[in-house]
Amino acid sequence: MQLTRTLTAAFAVVALALAGCSGGGQANEAGSSQLVLGNNGDVLTWDPAEMKEGAVIHYAEAVYDPLLRKTPESKIEGNLATAYEYNADLTELTLKLRDGVTFSDGAAFDADAVKVNLEARKKGAGSASEAARAIERVEVVDKATVRLHLSEPSPGLLAALATYLGYMASPTALSSGTIASNPVGSGPYTYDSGASEKGVKYTFKARDGYWNREAFPFENVVIRPYEEFTARYNALATGQIQFMYGTPDMVPKAKTDGLTVKTVPGEWQGIILQDRAGKASAALGDVRVRQAINHALDRKAILDTHYGGFGQVSTQTFNPSSEAWVPELNARYPYDPAKARELLAAAGYGSGFKIKVSYSEGFMSPLVPIVTQYLGDVGITVEQVPVNGFANGGLETLKGQPAFMLSFSTNIPAWTDVLNKLTPTSLWNNFKYTDETVTRLLKEIPAAQGDKQAALYKELNTHLVEQAWFAPIVTQENVYLFKSDIDVTMQQAQLMPSLRFFAPAK
The missing domain is CATH 3.40.190.10 (Periplasmic binding protein-like II)
Structure with missing residues (x-):
């Protein structure tokens, strides 16, 4: 085509x-x-507990310091917390705090302020909420020391403390309820x-x-x-x-x-096929249909034309530099319209079917007709559902859609992507779908370290690609x-x- x-x-x-x-x-x-x-x-909103990951980070960073921070290579180093240390089983994280720091209202930054902030994050619904769930209790050891007691190991916790989970707001503003409108x-x-x-x-x-x-x-x-x-x-x-x-x-x-x-190297773009149980779109409940959607996309042609070659074709939703990346998986779904039609026929959709695909207007608008045409070539009729930008309620609209197209960040460590998209309570898993393999791996990965953990991440990534939870197109530059x-x-x-x-x- x-x-x-x-x-x-x-x-x-x-x-x-x-x-x-x-x-x-x-x-x-x-x-x-x-x-x-x-x-x-x-x-x-200016409330760090409600902020969603993405470009909004510049608004947040102007007024809020994080406890930790990321280097240009995404390594973690101290910031408001000058040192951090885990216990042997990774269920306690102790933070030593910087002395002499104040909030812009004159209040002192100390361990009590950290406790108030982290407890507020646990109650929120923003990007920090998933990482905050692992914090069972915040202990004030002394004015310059806090200890986070975790319900289980959390591989993405340090990265979260370097962004939304770790942004420190004035306890006075948090308790008064004014933080959303006045940072x-x-x-x-x-x-x-x-x-x-x-x-x-x-x-x-x-x-x-x-x-x-x-x-x-x-x-x-x-x-x-x-x-x-x-x-x-x-x-x-x-x-x-x-x-x-x-x-x-x-x-x-x-x-x-x-x-x-x-x-x-950064985001992946493509389709989140979030209705994997077929609740709103029965067809998506069949893995063969989801695999057919992947085979229907000519990723190389889209990369060369739409993206001008800025990126690489991808079937994966993790960062290429993360421990979850498996290069061979990018060959799993070659462009093969005949194979796509064969899979659809085997699933009982030989005559095709219709599906609603929503997208945020502006950012995805040029890519949507390209995807629509490719899917149409194998008998899948896309009903395009444009939604408002996130600033105008678009995020809420996406929650009930069987499939949607967005540009998604990829992260280091890979656990941040797990929290964003793969748990039953993830922001981008609105149908709360999981399966036995994912449930098992999400328990095993945090408890492992080093090469063993990397192998489990790769097993998870391979399973997601085989089960076609997503239909990525490229990991773009x-x-x-x-x-x-x-x-x-x-x-x-x-x-x-x-x-x-x-x-x-x-």
């Missing part, structure tokens, strides 16, 4: 949009003392509501006396949300922002416009575009590089 979207057409869209763009509209705010970021979307943290900046406009821009001013000022050299940070890629690119090209998460088809134009282009007046250090296994990896250009 011929793909319906080409890179040339995509270039034309961007060029046409820029041709109609004058330098007017929003003022050019960028400068040596101010960093202006274009974000993928709006921030729905108060121990982070490098404070939110300037007077210089902000919801949905348009969010302004943050550097905190006096912040303990790690040299890591955050900008006096002010401004975040502007743009859910639509072309609008975001226009803002970058005209100097209204300095940085954005881009798409592969923007790269040639960006280079012509003198922008810096960097990439890092995340594309970042930015102005020459800033430097950005790329970060593995995180959608957006952390704020401390941004600096004025030398």
Whole structure:
């Protein structure tokens, strides 16, 4: 089949949009003392317990410090907690806390504050909630020491403490219930509501006396949300922002416009076939149907055209650098329409069937018709169900859909991906599906270490691919575009590089 979207057409869209763009509209705010970021979307809440993984991390990092932090290679190191140590059976984690840190409301950061925050995360429904479940009790050993008692070993706990689980908010703001609308943290900046406009821009001013000022050299940070890629690119090209998460088809134009282009292996894109028990779509309850969907996709053609070669074909949902990755699995579902039809016929769907596939408008819109055409070629009629962006309730809409398309981050350690998508309570497993093999492996993996744990991860990954829980297309290269007046250090296994990896250009 011929793909319906080409890179040339995509270039034309961007060029046409820029041709109609004058330098007017929003003022050019960028400068040596101010960093202006274009974000993928709006921030729905300032409560770390309710924040969802993704581009929202920049909003969070401006005001909240994490207990631990990730290096550019996603290794864990100390931050507000200067040291950490597990006991022998990995069921207790002791954290030694940094002295002299305060929240922006003047309250002291100490072990009591950590306890309040972690207990609040346990009650939330955001990205931190799955990792928080493993924390059975938070013990205040002394003002500078906390001990987390775990119900079972949790391989992703340290990584979680370096992001949403570990973001420290003022205990006063948490207890008053104002944290969702008014962020108060121990982070490098404070939110300037007077210089902000919801949905348009969010302004943050550097905190006096912040303990790690040299890591955050900008006096002010401004975040502007743009859910639509072309609008975001226009803002970058005209100097209204300095940085954005881009798409592969923007790269040639960006280079012509003198922008810096960097990439890092990152997200997978494709379909989550979440109705694996066939509750809303009976066909998806048959593994042969799910396998047929995988065989129907010409991943190499989609990679070369839609993604411009920025990535690799993939049947896997884990990070290529993680312990779960099995290179051979990417050959499991070669493009084979005849095989797809054979599997459908064996499952009783020789005449095809209809399925609703939902997607978040904007981000996935160009890929959806391509997938629709490939599935249509083997008799699967896709009813496209566009939903609002996450800032407008789209996440809630996806929960009842049998299948949906999104761009999903891949993480190190792999356990973070397990918590995001594979447990019965995962944010992206809304039908709460599991099976005996997955249930067993999710118990065995946390209790193992080293080579044994890696082998169990690979067994899990292989099982998921064989059972076709998902229909990935590519593990793409995340594309970042930015102005020459800033430097950005790329970060593995995180959608957006952390704020401390941004600096004025030398």
